[in-house]
Amino acid sequence: MKIDVTLPDGSVRQYEQGATAMDVARSISEGLARNVLAAKVDGEVRDAHRPLPGNCTLQLLTWNDPEGKATMWHSSAHLMAEALESLYPGVKFGIGPPIEHGFYYDVDLGDRVITDKDFPAIEARMKELAAKKNVYVRTEVSKPDAIKYFTGKGDEYKLELIDGLNDGEITFYRQGDFVDLCRGPHIPDTSAIKASKVLSIAGAYWRGDETRKQLTRIYGITFPKQKELEEFLTMIEEAKKRDHRKLGKELDLFTFSEKVGAGLPLWLPKGAALRQRLIDFMKAAQEKDGYVPVITPHIGGKQLYITSGHWEKYGKDSFRPITTPHEGEEFLLKPMNCPHHCEIYASRPRSYKDLPLRLAEFGTVYRYEQSGELHGLTRVRGFTQDDAHLFCRPDQVKEEFMKVIDLVLKVIKALELNDFEAQVSLRDKADRSKYIGSEENWEKAEQAIIDAAKEKGLPTQVEYGEAAFYGPKLDFMIKDALGRKWQLGTIQVDYNLPERFELEYVGSDNQKHRPVMIHRAPFGSLERFVAVLIEHHAGRFPLWLTPEQALLLPISDKYLGACANVVRSLKDSDIRASVDERNEKIGRKIRDAELARVPFMLVVGEKEAEQGTVSVREHGQGDLGTMTPAAFAEMVNDRVREQLGGL
RNA sequence: GCCUUUGUAGCUCAGGGGUAGAGCACUUCCUUGGUAAGGAAGAGGUCAGGGGUUCAAUUCCCCUCAAAGGCUCCA
Numbered sequence A: 001m002k003i004d005v006t007l008p009d010g011s012v013r014q015y016e017q018g019a020t021a022m023d024v025a026r027s028i029s030e031g032l033a034r035n036v037l038a039a040k041v042d043g044e045v046r047d048a049h050r051p052l053p054g055n056c057t058l059q060l061l062t063w064n065d066p067e068g069k070a071t072m073w074h075s076s077a078h079l080m081a082e083a084l085e086s087l088y089p090g091v092k093f094g095i096g097p098p099i100e101h102g103f104y105y106d107v108d109l110g111d112r113v114i115t116d117k118d119f120p121a122i123e124a125r126m127k128e129l130a131a132k133k134n135v136y137v138r139t140e141v142s143k144p145d146a147i148k149y150f151t152g153k154g155d156e157y158k159l160e161l162i163d164g165l166n167d168g169e170i171t172f173y174r175q176g177d178f179v180d181l182c183r184g185p186h187i188p189d190t191s192a193i194k195a196s197k198v199l200s201i202a203g204a205y206w207r208g209d210e211t212r213k214q215l216t217r218i219y220g221i222t223f224p225k226q227k228e229l230e231e232f233l234t235m236i237e238e239a240k241k242r243d244h245r246k247l248g249k250e251l252d253l254f255t256f257s258e259k260v261g262a263g264l265p266l267w268l269p270k271g272a273a274l275r276q277r278l279i280d281f282m283k284a285a286q287e288k289d290g291y292v293p294v295i296t297p298h299i300g301g302k303q304l305y306i307t308s309g310h311w312e313k314y315g316k317d318s319f320r321p322i323t324t325p326h327e328g329e330e331f332l333l334k335p336m337n338c339p340h341h342c343e344i345y346a347s348r349p350r351s352y353k354d355l356p357l358r359l360a361e362f363g364t365v366y367r368y369e370q371s372g373e374l375h376g377l378t379r380v381r382g383f384t385q386d387d388a389h390l391f392c393r394p395d396q397v398k399e400e401f402m403k404v405i406d407l408v409l410k411v412i413k414a415l416e417l418n419d420f421e422a423q424v425s426l427r428d429k430a431d432r433s434k435y436i437g438s439e440e441n442w443e444k445a446e447q448a449i450i451d452a453a454k455e456k457g458l459p460t461q462v463e464y465g466e467a468a469f470y471g472p473k474l475d476f477m478i479k480d481a482l483g484r485k486w487q488l489g490t491i492q493v494d495y496n497l498p499e500r501f502e503l504e505y506v507g508s509d510n511q512k513h514r515p516v517m518i519h520r521a522p523f524g525s526l527e528r529f530v531a532v533l534i535e536h537h538a539g540r541f542p543l544w545l546t547p548e549q550a551l552l553l554p555i556s557d558k559y560l561g562a563c564a565n566v567v568r569s570l571k572d573s574d575i576r577a578s579v580d581e582r583n584e585k586i587g588r589k590i591r592d593a594e595l596a597r598v599p600f601m602l603v604v605g606e607k608e609a610e611q612g613t614v615s616v617r618e619h620g621q622g623d624l625g626t627m628t629p630a631a632f633a634e635m636v637n638d639r640v641r642e643q644l645g646g647l
Numbered sequence B: 001g002c003c004u005u006u007g008u009a010g011c012u013c014a015g016g017g018g019u020a021g022a023g024c025a026c027u028u029c030c031u032u033g034g035u036a037a038g039g040a041a042g043a044g045g046u047c048a049g050g051g052g053u054u055c056a057a058u059u060c061c062c063c064u065c066a067a068a069g070g071c072u073c074c075a
Helices: A021-028 A030-035 A066-087 A116-130 A143-153 A156-163 A226-241 A244-250 A269-288 A302-308 A310-317 A338-345 A394-414 A439-455 A496-500 A526-537 A557-572 A586-595 A606-611 A629-644
Strands: A002-006 A012-016 A038-041 A044-046 A056-061 A102-108 A137-141 A170-175 A178-181 A195-205 A214-223 A299-301 A330-333 A357-366 A382-392 A420-426 A460-464 A473-479 A485-494 A516-521 A550-554 A577-579 A600-604 A614-618 A622-627
Touching: A012 A021, A021 A030, A021 A038, A021 A056, A038 A066, A056 A066, A066 A102, A066 A116, A066 A170, A066 A178, A066 A195, A066 A214, A102 A195, A116 A195, A137 A143, A143 A156, A143 A170, A143 A178, A156 A178, A195 A226, A214 A226, A244 A526, A269 A357, A269 A382, A269 A394, A269 A526, A299 A302, A302 A310, A302 A330, A302 A338, A302 A496, A338 A357, A338 A382, A338 A496, A338 A516, A382 A394, A382 A526, A394 A439, A394 A473, A394 A485, A394 A516, A420 A439, A420 A485, A439 A460, A439 A473, A439 A485, A485 A496, A485 A526, A496 A516, A550 A557, A550 A586, A557 A577, A557 A600, A557 A606, A557 A629, A586 A600, A600 A606, A600 A629, A606 A614, A606 A622, A614 A629, A622 A629
Parallel strands: A002 A056, A420 A460, A550 A577, A550 A600
Antiparallel strands: A002 A012, A038 A044, A038 A056, A102 A214, A137 A170, A170 A178, A195 A214, A299 A330, A357 A382, A382 A516, A420 A473, A473 A485, A485 A516, A600 A614, A614 A622
16 A cells, blocks of 8 residues: 655655655655654644655655744753753753744742753753754653653643643653653654753743742753854844844933833933924824824823723722822823823714814823833833824724724834734633623624725734723734834724713714724834834934934034034935034044944035035945035935835 | 842943952043044042941842843733
């Protein structure tokens, strides 16, 4: 009996019954066989050593395939566990999965504490064990035998995992002396793991439950070549250079003060100007789209949030209410702008002809974030949203939603944030108790978002359990320098707040109807948005946004006057420029301007002063030659116009 | 909030039981220079804050605060 194996290129080859993916690889080439890490059989990733089930499609997975990497890292987690067990006898193991960059293993070291000083020893042991070329051996185990094994080992975590599995579907994997409960698959043997690095340690609750024991999570990464490890480490170093906390300091954009408080950013003049430019940009765009600005105070009566549902949902984990000295009134720092905006809507009767009503506010909100969660500008306790609430008729929801998507895309384009993904955030399928509002309204809202995203052809990803408590969201996710995804823009359809605030409008039928609300913030929070901008552009902001577009560099102080004239004429053309008046040589001034990421350096010496020109040098590009200030201004303004796409 | 680590000049960091050091930045002076660091001098620190051990603490111990990497959380 032969079996037919269909390869990715469509070719079909015949093999003996019981042949493995590895046999197939060998029949193609020895080189391929050496590189095979796992196999995808009829769409399922399996050990390359397992016999093929019969006629099947087969894709051989190597380091170049994401699943190949994941398999290697999963096997590496086992290798690290083996190293840990030999170094620290009695260690107990939780779970050890592959992740985006590498893998981790959660371990219980008892009273022992390990620190980064222990990493080299672990790495060395991993290298030693990998060199043994131990084969990853898969065995099917009965549930009683599995329980017996880990009872003998005293590993209560594995026993708890086994408890959740059915007899007949339990497998162990063994390499060398280390046996682990594992579904697999794994790489053929440990020899593929040529370079290992323990990256960091962290506490992690068992099964992600903060009421349970905290285990030690050890992160690591491995590569088939030492060189790739080195490249990875270089990449991490490069990413650190783009860190917005570092660049924010270097570029004088923002700072923090212990006295002001953690998570409360202070915007320095350059940062404030940049932020103001973002606000101006958004205001102009919103005005075109028919938004009307409103302004509301920073606090609101407690009853406002009882009505909105925020008090019940977040009251316990919020900043405590502010109280008045005599009347005993309670106010909350506003964590959201929407309740205030609902009250503006309710301030007078509304007709269907008034809708959609688009209330916009750059509203600063305050939320208590756990101290360990604060992070630069991306996670703060006080921040400003480019918030707006669109009150519309049900028949207007889809069109309004799509217009908001266009606005977000405009922002993404103007700020050159190309690497984004739209995330459709829906309810947790399992736990509806986390949300307010009727099943019917949720269905309608979720469908509206799915339809709109589809119609716009956005690259989308559906996530369950990520919805806000009052409605589903469309979130725009952007990656930062370290590859972490951040939610920036968000659009949310909400049928619930209008109900809670009993908002109404009179329809053409002269009956009262309930409007639908769309919450939206294209930047999200200005703080987080600026952080992601800094990292994405490594501090080299788009020309229209950058704090200083041009810096005049006089060859000597004889030309300070000529420089001042140029600055004046550039300012008339709306170009932000100033003069480096320091008594330094030109090389020094250029170096400092390059490091400060000033887009254009304008050198003025004897020749330029006489001719009334400037010698233009572009950041990262070099000398562009001399031109008149007017020609330079035109070039800058042309580029700005192009970036803003007609806004 | 929890785990691990960290906190010395504006910044980056060295040091270490006997009341502190470098480079850069800053100030002043010299230099007036042509596309990525000109020279000299000077000033600048309750060694995060509080408590303890000690004849003596910036150094050792404890607590608090802040920061880093994670976990949980994120309207």
